[in-house]
Amino acid sequence: MNIVGIISEYNPFHNGHLHQITEIKKLFKNNIKVICLLSSDFVQRGEPALLDKYARAQMAISNGADMVLEYPTLFCCASAESYADNAVYILNNIGIIDYISYGFKSSDNDNVKKISSLLAYESNEYKEILKAELSKGLSFPKARQHALIKLLNKSDTDIYKLSETLKSSNDILAIEYEKALIRQKSDILTVPIERTGSDYNDPYMKENFSSATAIRKYLLSEKVINNKDLADNLPPSTLKILEDYSEVKHFGSMYLFENLIFYSVISKSNDELKKYPLVNEGIENLLKNNVFSCSSVNDFINTCVNKRYPATRIQRLLIHILLGMNKGITYKYKRPGYIRVLACRNKSLLSLISSKSSLPVITSLKKSYDDFDSDLKTLIEFENKACDIYNIVCLKDKSQYLNEFSVKPMFD
Structure with a gap:
């Protein structure tokens, strides 16, 4: 049995995400378990998630994932490099992951591998070019893009394809996942799945494979769930979860906060x-x-x-x-300190993780909290505060709020 990890937001879960899980299962002839590491209530790019982590975990489980783990806010709301590095750290420390699967957009995944190898151990030549580009007042991502193109232009690399790779949000994250695996000397292999349909940041609804960006924009502006545009782009279970969720919570957005x-x-x-x-x-x-x-x-x-x-x-x-x-907490806590289960279809998989993980595995905060050391309590309390802020803003009836100590994993 192979175990594949997917680093995800599912904001919300759409047909493209279902395509990835389906393709992975085809590739391994269904001889796999899928574990998703899911961003908490605030996501990587720096905004509230459309739905809370429990609703998105339910979407994942309903569409083929076997287990969903929490990616804590303190580590997932970060630059692409830091986001990928700590996500790989968590999956490494679970102790049972054989593969990490990610989506990529470019037609040439070799560029992802080539760039990640170069960035994993930066040469002095690359550092000098990067420094020169930054001195021009460019943002770091833009300066890095220019530096890589200048450096790889000396080889037989297709510069157009390279440039397209460095512009794609999916490919940038793919590069960071590969780089993190190299730097952490991980034995985990990767399973790239080519992205289908719209680009990651495409804001316009398309037929069948719209981006999460477009779907969020549509939901936040139209506020209508039961219609053909959404039905064409979302699995039926996602639509049902969205409908039920909208009865009790507002969809998260920067405007709401x-x-x-x-x-x-x-x-x-x-x-x-x-x-x-x-x-x-x-x-x-x-x-x-x-x-x-x-x-x-x-x-x-x-x-x-x-x-x-x-x-x-x-x-x-x-x-x-x-x-x-602030720096007080982010500089002190460089790495996630626990594994928290949000949802699970297979209790034997939970038992396996509990026996193999080098980090403590949490299913019930209420039962485990008193046994934690002070550092772990600090990390848990920060996550709880972030969830409290999210829910106090998004809940339509504040009296219905269940804090993190009252919530247990969903077992299907």
């Missing part, structure tokens, strides 16, 4: 803002100078964007400030 985000910035001094890891080069002044002149959080983000600070960095920084993800 707008007032809290503004308050979080306004209530802090410049010196307090400097305590956040993404705040440097005077970015605290940029935030303070613009916070009162913007009519919406999206306007605020766009006003703060410049050549050095892309929108994703500003957005992620705002979520860090909202959640209190």
Whole structure:
């Protein structure tokens, strides 16, 4: 039996995600178990998830996943490099993962492998080129893209294909997964599955294979679930979960958290803002100078964007400030300290993880919390606070809230 890990957000789970799981099962002739590592209530790019982690875990289990584990907010709301590195760390430490499967967009996955090998152990030549590109005032992702193209242009690499790989969000994450596996000297192999349909960030609905970006935009603007556009792009179980969820919670969005985000910035001094890891080069002044002149959080983000600070960095920084993800906690806790099960179809798989994992495996916080050391309690408490903030904003009836100590994994 092979065990495949998928690092995921499922924000929400759509036909493209189902395609990946289906293709993996075909490849291994159904002789596999699929374990998904799922981002918590705030996701990598720096925004609230459309649905909470439990609803998205249910979507995964309903569509072929055998187990869903939590990827804690402190580690998943991060740059692509850090996000991938800590995700691979978790899957490595489970002790039973044979493969990691990821989606890629480019027609040439060899470029993903080539770039990841180069970045895993950066040469002095690459570092010098990167430094020169950064000195031009470029953002790090753009400077890295330029440096890699200049370096690989000296080889027989197809520069057009290379450029396309470095522009694709899926391929950038794929590179980071491969790089993390190399750096961590992991024995886990990879199973790339070519992405079908729309690009990762395509904002427009298409037939059958729209991006999660387009589906979120549609749901947040139309607020209609039971229609053909969505039915064509989502598995039936996802539609049902969306319908049930919308009865009790608002869909998460930056707009919904707008007032809290503004308050979080306004209530802090410049010196307090400097305590956040993404705040440097005077970015605290940029935030303070613009916070009162913007009519919406999206306007605020766009006003703060410049050549050095892309929108994703500003957005992620705002979520860090909202959640209190300052240097005190992010610098102290470099690695996840536990494995938390959100949903499971197979209790024998749970028993296997519990016996093999080098990190403590949690199914019930209520039962386990008193046995944790102070560091593990700090990590758990931070995650609980992030979930509390998410739910107090998204719940339609606040009296219905169940805190993290009251929730148990879903066993199908």
